[in-house]
Amino acid sequence: MRFVDEFRDAELGRVLAAEILAAVEPGRHYKFMEVCGGHTHSIYKYGVDDLLPANVELVHGPGCPVCVIPMGRVDDGIAIAHEPGVIFTCFGDMMRVPGADGSLLEAKAAGADIRMVYSPLDALRVAKANPDREVVFFAIGFETTAPSTALTLKRARAEGVSNFSCVCNHVTIVPPLRALLESPDLRLDGFIGPGHVSTVVGARPFEFIPSDYGKPVVIAGFEPLDILHAIRMILAQVAEGRCQVENQYKRVVPWEGNLRALEVMAEVFELRPHFEWRGLGFISQSGLKLTDAYAELDAERRFSVPGIRVADPKACQCGEVLKGVIKPWECKVFGTACTPERPIGTCMVSSEGACAAYYNFGRFAREREVV
Amino acid sequence: MRTEEATLRIIETARGKRAKFRDERVTMAHGAGGKATQSMIEGLFAPAFAPDGPEPLGDAAVLHDLGVAITTDSFVVKPIRFPGGSIGELAVNGSVNDLAVSGARPLALTLSLVLEEGLPAEELRDEVEAIAAAARRAEVEVVAGDTKVVERGHADSMYICTTAVGTLDPRASLSPAGIRPGDRILVSGRVGDHGMAIMLSRGEFELGADIRSDTRSLWPAADALLEAAGESLHCMRDATRGGVASVVNELARSSAVAIVLREAAVPVDPAVSGAAEILGLDPLYVANEGVLVAFVAAERCEAALAALRSVPGCEEAAEIGEVKTEPPGMVLVETGFGGRRVMDMLVGDPLPRIC
Numbered sequence: 001m002r003f004v005d006e007f008r009d010a011e012l013g014r015v016l017a018a019e020i021l022a023a024v025e026p027g028r029h030y031k032f033m034e035v036c037g038g039h040t041h042s043i044y045k046y047g048v049d050d051l052l053p054a055n056v057e058l059v060h061g062p063g064c065p066v067c068v069i070p071m072g073r074v075d076d077g078i079a080i081a082h083e084p085g086v087i088f089t090c091f092g093d094m095m096r097v098p099g100a101d102g103s104l105l106e107a108k109a110a111g112a113d114i115r116m117v118y119s120p121l122d123a124l125r126v127a128k129a130n131p132d133r134e135v136v137f138f139a140i141g142f143e144t145t146a147p148s149t150a151l152t153l154k155r156a157r158a159e160g161v162s163n164f165s166c167v168c169n170h171v172t173i174v175p176p177l178r179a180l181l182e183s184p185d186l187r188l189d190g191f192i193g194p195g196h197v198s199t200v201v202g203a204r205p206f207e208f209i210p211s212d213y214g215k216p217v218v219i220a221g222f223e224p225l226d227i228l229h230a231i232r233m234i235l236a237q238v239a240e241g242r243c244q245v246e247n248q249y250k251r252v253v254p255w256e257g258n259l260r261a262l263e264v265m266a267e268v269f270e271l272r273p274h275f276e277w278r279g280l281g282f283i284s285q286s287g288l289k290l291t292d293a294y295a296e297l298d299a300e301r302r303f304s305v306p307g308i309r310v311a312d313p314k315a316c317q318c319g320e321v322l323k324g325v326i327k328p329w330e331c332k333v334f335g336t337a338c339t340p341e342r343p344i345g346t347c348m349v350s351s352e353g354a355c356a357a358y359y360n361f362g363r364f365a366r367e368r369e370v371v
Numbered sequence: 372m373r374t375e376e377a378t379l380r381i382i383e384t385a386r387g388k389r390a391k392f393r394d395e396r397v398t399m400a401h402g403a404g405g406k407a408t409q410s411m412i413e414g415l416f417a418p419a420f421a422p423d424g425p426e427p428l429g430d431a432a433v434l435h436d437l438g439v440a441i442t443t444d445s446f447v448v449k450p451i452r453f454p455g456g457s458i459g460e461l462a463v464n465g466s467v468n469d470l471a472v473s474g475a476r477p478l479a480l481t482l483s484l485v486l487e488e489g490l491p492a493e494e495l496r497d498e499v500e501a502i503a504a505a506a507r508r509a510e511v512e513v514v515a516g517d518t519k520v521v522e523r524g525h526a527d528s529m530y531i532c533t534t535a536v537g538t539l540d541p542r543a544s545l546s547p548a549g550i551r552p553g554d555r556i557l558v559s560g561r562v563g564d565h566g567m568a569i570m571l572s573r574g575e576f577e578l579g580a581d582i583r584s585d586t587r588s589l590w591p592a593a594d595a596l597l598e599a600a601g602e603s604l605h606c607m608r609d610a611t612r613g614g615v616a617s618v619v620n621e622l623a624r625s626s627a628v629a630i631v632l633r634e635a636a637v638p639v640d641p642a643v644s645g646a647a648e649i650l651g652l653d654p655l656y657v658a659n660e661g662v663l664v665a666f667v668a669a670e671r672c673e674a675a676l677a678a679l680r681s682v683p684g685c686e687e688a689a690e691i692g693e694v695k696t697e698p699p700g701m702v703l704v705e706t707g708f709g710g711r712r713v714m715d716m717l718v719g720d721p722l723p724r725i726c
Contacts, residue, residue, distance in 0.1 A: 001645055010709040047710015102395075109398040118576060118650075224708045329375050335382040340715075341406055359382070360715050 007223030008046065016228040017051040023235040030056045031187055032234055033324055035177065036194035037064030037353065038222050044357045046224040056231065059324030060347075060354030062176045062280060063194050065141040066093050067346040067353040070276040071310040073169055074099030077138050080167065080303050081112040087130060088114045089123040090138035097349045100310040104138075120152035120166075127156070127164035136299045137166045144196040146170040146288060147261035150268035153290070153297050165299040168289050171275060173197045174205050175286035181213045185325050190234040192227065193219035195249045200265075202257025203245050210243040221249040268294055276309070278346035279318030316345035321354055328355040335359060383700060389413045404612030404658075405717030409621075429547070430609050431473040431537075438539050440475035442466060445532040451498070453572040455564070455583030458531055459501035461660055464586045465611070466535035467509045471593040472607035472663050474543025480506070480535035481515040488523040498529065509588035511535065542597040549605035550626040554694040555672040557665040559592045559685045560585060562615050563643045563654035565661070571646065578649065580642040587661035591682045596665055599678030603671035610662045613717045616655040618664050619692075619702050620716040627699040632692035632714065635707040655704075656717050666694065 024030065034040055040060045043049055049058055062068060074097055081088035081104065088104070095104040095116060108114040113133075117123045120137050127135035139149040149166060156164045173194060180186060193206055198219045206217045216237040220230035230248045237243060247253055268291060275287025290298040299305075312318070316338070317331040328334055328347065338344040340356050347355035390406070392414030400407035431442035444466050451458040467477040482502065486495065506513050564585040571578055589609065596604050608618040615637070623630045632655075639647075639654045647654045661684065667675045672690060679688040702714045 001641065001648060004648065008708050010707060013709050044712055045706070046708040047706045047712050048708070050710035105398050105400070106396060109396040122575075224710075327375075329378040335378055336385070339382075339385075360713060 034192040035061040072308040075308040143200040170288040190216040318345035328358040430469040442469035456586040459498035460505040462531040463505035466533040470537035471590040475537030483532040485530040556692040563657035566658035585661035595678040600671040600675040603668035606666040629695040
């Protein structure tokens with residue numbers, strides 16, 4: 001595939017790997033967090049960590065949009081899906097996420113009309129094709145997917161589609177990062193910044209990380225060469241004593257972000273006072289809801305939602321995995337009570353989750369050269 | 372605290388155990404050919420029907436005393452016509468292929484049709500013709516049948532159930548137990564065409580591509596391999612639901628060997644790999660209806676591959692990997708990028724990732 005394979009070139013990968021090896025100080029241990037679940041997925045899919053020296057460790061961050069949805073929100077969604085006449089739509093990998101009483105996939109098997117869509121616009125199309133049914137879209141994701149939800153809601157209102165509404169679970173990236181950085185047990189030397197989110201928000205929102213917390217950030221693309229390149233750039237900052245936000249993903253991410261997308265988001269969404277994250281608890285001003293102008297498209301106002309609050313399972317150590325305090329395999333239930341088939345915690349749910357990625361792709365103990 | 376190695380051992384032990392069927396309801400995942408399907412077969416069917424039966428479950432039952440192999444299958448594809456084929460053609464080829472990869476020359480099949488009330492006669496006529504034509508091509512006879520009609524709203528136009536029987540080929544000595552470290556792994560053609568053609572023809576993705584199902588009889592391919600490799604051909608499988616990835620995982624597990632695949636060597640149509648890229652799927656997990664996976668001793672690999680490539684429809688056959696000893700039960704992929712990853716069995720239905 002043109003314009004894709006170029007970024008998966010094994011020869012260039014070896015060159016970058018050699019540069020990374022030359023840039024690390026022997027005897028020093030480096031811990032970098034890739035914020036975004038898409039990076040985690042690529043790292044395992046291409047075996048990127050195979051090419052890294054043993055003293056460069058990648059920690060998987062909180063940026064998997066499916067994984068961070070708390071159980072109570074899933075249960076609320078299932079309750080709406082079971083309402084008579086409702087067609088409930090959501091993204092594919094959301095369907096497997098367990099609530100307190102099963103997943104959307106199981107609710108579908110139990111009779112609810114739940115359909116997978118690839119885009120919120122597909123959900124709107126379902127609504128137009130079924131005017132006598134209530135069609136609900138379960139919106140999830142960071143700033144990456146929020147603009148497409150916002151545009152869809154704008155279009156629904158402009159076209160007067162009255163049987164369409166949205167459960168808004170959109171979240172923002174900066175508050176959880178700040179929460180992580182505030183955590184006293186956090187041990188990180190730098191961040192691989194989220195490429196897709198930055199496409200929308202730009203690079204500026206991450207400047208607090210070097211300025212307030214003294215950690216370098218390199219925003220990176222999702223191909224294996226992008227990730228190696230970003231690691232090389234972070235190591236250069238460390239070696240040169242610099243600490244700033246750099247943009248490796250210039251071919252896609254403008255420094256100022258996508259102003260039109262941000263405008264649409266500001267028109268349709270406003271911040272919730274606080275929002276619950278699986279594994280991380282409540283984080284203030286981290287979630288989005290529809291503004292009053294869009295109240296009639298808000299499924300949470302249209303349906304009587306139970307507003308279920310379910311505590312994370314006690315045995316689950318997702319919070320510590322997300323903070324990089326422990327590795328997936330160090331969790332008490334990893335691979336035993338918590339597996340991709342029967343996930344307990346957020347990190348095992350989506351293939352982008354740190355634990356699922358490690359379980360699926362990374363659990364073969366590798367023989368590495370000790371540097 | 373446990374060490375990483377101890378944790379990995381716990382997982383491997385759990386994987387090696389016979390799966391339990393613990394679900395409260397049947398979900399689509401139980402039909403996807405991955406872990407849920409496996410749990411249903413190993414945890415429910417096998418204990419009920421064959422508590423002391425032979426462990427590895429093949430594509431067809433081989434009855435050595437009678438010199439035949441027998442298989443049964445149902446076809447519920449939606450839509451019933453798709454680029455490159457239709458449900459009738461699929462029913463014949465799918466049944467025949469289970470026999471072919473078990474080393475049996477397909478002989479005859481029986482046919483059971485479940486038809487939806489209101490099905491246009493024209494569509495039924497088309498499928499009957501498709502079945503007859505596919506049977507002629509595969510050189511099998513349709514020898515018995517049954518018909519049921521169900522109320523409108525059931526059976527998605529039609530379901531087809533088949534039972535097929537074939538005579539065991541004297542050249543064949545095939546079994547998962549015959550797989551040896553050092554064996555080379557061949558695929559008979561491009562992977563992922565069928566599953567991707569079906570996904571796109573459902574029209575849910577608004578993706579247009581000229582991708583056609585690969586539905587075909589695999590007996591000519593099996594025949595060529597048996598002729599070229601004889602006893603050095605250790606095992607064959609039909610890579611249908613769950614794709615090549617699921618087949619090699621099942622075999623790695625049941626034969627307690629490691630399997631290493633070279634991603635760059637796997638033949639994939641550029642349109643299929645493009646669509647898979649967009650949808651976030653791996654072609655190795657996508658279903659085929661005309662691709663077999665063969666395990667051949669290294670010394671006969673070249674001859675087997677040459678023979679396979681001379682069969683029409685198998686021109687792109689390739690050697691994609693090798694059987695190793697360690698770590699047993701695992702499938703590893705050497706990525707085109709130079710890294711390595713574990714390729715596990717499919718969990719659930721192949722659900723696309725969101726970003």
